[in-house]
Amino acid sequence: MKNKFTILIVFIFLSFCFAIFYKGLNSSNTYTPKTHDKKNIPIFRAKDFNSNINIDSKKIFEENIFYVVNIWASWCVPCRKEHPLLMELSKNKSVKLIGLNYRDNSINAKNFINEFGNPYAQILIDNDGMLAVEFGAYGVPETFLIDKDKKIIQKFVGPISQQIVKEIELIIE
Amino acid sequence: MKTLKIFLILFLFIGVAQLKSNEKNDILQNKILKNIRCLICQGQSVHDSESDFASSIKLIVEKKINTGSSEKQIYDFLREKYGDWIIYDPKLNKNTYVLWLLPLLLFLSGGAIMYKKISIKNNE
Numbered sequence: 001m002k003n004k005f006t007i008l009i010v011f012i013f014l015s016f017c018f019a020i021f022y023k024g025l026n027s028s029n030t031y032t033p034k035t036h037d038k039k040n041i042p043i044f045r046a047k048d049f050n051s052n053i054n055i056d057s058k059k060i061f062e063e064n065i066f067y068v069v070n071i072w073a074s075w076c077v078p079c080r081k082e083h084p085l086l087m088e089l090s091k092n093k094s095v096k097l098i099g100l101n102y103r104d105n106s107i108n109a110k111n112f113i114n115e116f117g118n119p120y121a122q123i124l125i126d127n128d129g130m131l132a133v134e135f136g137a138y139g140v141p142e143t144f145l146i147d148k149d150k151k152i153i154q155k156f157v158g159p160i161s162q163q164i165v166k167e168i169e170l171i172i173e
Numbered sequence: 174m175k176t177l178k179i180f181l182i183l184f185l186f187i188g189v190a191q192l193k194s195n196e197k198n199d200i201l202q203n204k205i206l207k208n209i210r211c212l213i214c215q216g217q218s219v220h221d222s223e224s225d226f227a228s229s230i231k232l233i234v235e236k237k238i239n240t241g242s243s244e245k246q247i248y249d250f251l252r253e254k255y256g257d258w259i260i261y262d263p264k265l266n267k268n269t270y271v272l273w274l275l276p277l278l279l280f281l282s283g284g285a286i287m288y289k290k291i292s293i294k295n296n297e
Contacts, residue, residue, distance in 0.1 A: 039253075103225055129229030130236070136254040138212045138226045 039152045042134035049101055049109070049123035060122060066095045066172045067146040070120070070160075071132055073104040074112035076140040082159035083116045089165050090119035094172045099123040102132055102140045145171065198238050205234050205247055208261050218261065 044057045061067055070086060072079040090097050099120035101109050106125075113123075126132055135144060136155070145154040145168055154171070156164055206220035211227045219227045219234075230251075237247050251259050263269045 128232050129225055130233055133229050133233050133254065138255070 039136070041146055041150050041152060044131060044134055046124040046126065046131055049099070049106075049125055052125075055122075055124075060098060060124070061146065061150055063096065064148055066148065067098055068095055068168065069098045069100060069135065069144040069146065071100045071102050071126075071135070071137050071140050071142045073102045073140050074108040075104065076102075078159040079141045080116065082141055082161075083119070085160055085162060085165050086119040087117050089168065090121075092169060092172065095168070096121045100126050100131060100135075102126050103129050201244065202234055202238055205238075205244060206231060208248075209234075209251060210259050210261055212255060212259060 041057065041061060045054050046057070046060075047053070048055055068089065072083075086097060089095065097120045099122070101123055103126070124131065132138075132140075132142070135142075135152070137144075139157075141159050143156040143160050143164075144152050145156075147153045154168075160168075203220060207218050209219040209230060211217045211219050211222040211224060211230075213224055213226050214222045217227075219230045233250075234247055237250065242250075248260055252264075257263055257266075257268070263272065265273050
């Protein structure tokens with residue numbers, strides 16, 4: 001009887017361990033950020049890409065409209081892929097696109113904009129990546145949708161797709 | 174001459190105090206960086222990583238230490254931006270109960286079994 005009880009305990013313990021490890025096998029071991037958390041936009045001061053003048057975040061997001069913050073760099077290949085979609089999104093008057101030029105060379109970044117077009121109402125310089133951290137980003141490209149209450153309501157990791165553009169337009173309307 | 178001596182001693186004192194303070198900040202910075210996970214690397218801390226993400230985090234941590242933020246404030250800031258996953262030392266919450274309590278439970282049950290076995294042997 002005592003032997004049977006020990007076997008049962010060992011069996012339950014091993015099953016428990018198996019269940020945990022099996023669950024671990026199926027879950028991703030890379031970072032998967034939460035994309036639906038409502039967070040306030042960070043308060044910061046950043047240099048404007050064109051004028052090199054420091055601007056306060058309050059001034060950047062002062063209008064009562066939706067904003068899309070897109071983190072991009074000229075060296076980032078997926079950014080080239082998503083750029084035509086950003087150009088398309090910029091035609092929508094209910095949203096303002098803010099670009100965050102991430103750890104980039106200014107000449108290369110200017111060439112990139114001249115070659116592919118400028119979808120951004122304003123571009124900010126983020127030479128050391130600290131501004132991207134303030135937004136909770138961890139790479140390029142990354143896109144944030146900010147509502148009229150100045151809260152980040154959606155975060156898109158990686159290049160945006162046609163479907164994401166439609167999703168943004170749906171939220172804005 | 175006397176004034177010069179006083180100034181020299183004062184200067185040296187300030188220099189040593191500054192060095193001590195820098196050393197203290199470096200130790201704290203290393204401690205924090207070793208406890209932050211590099212989110213785009215596999216199994217590396219921010220301290221060990223040379224990625225763009227890690228170097229940005231290193232700069233943020235350095236800036237926060239220099240502006241007088243405490244270790245807890247820095248962890249809270251990073252948790253707010255990236256969630257609990259970024260810290261190697263997870264907080265006790267509903268998602269980490271098993272992680273924290275299971276080893277304690279196993280330790281206690283092991284101890285109880287050993288205690289029982291020893292007392293049976295002693296009685297014999």
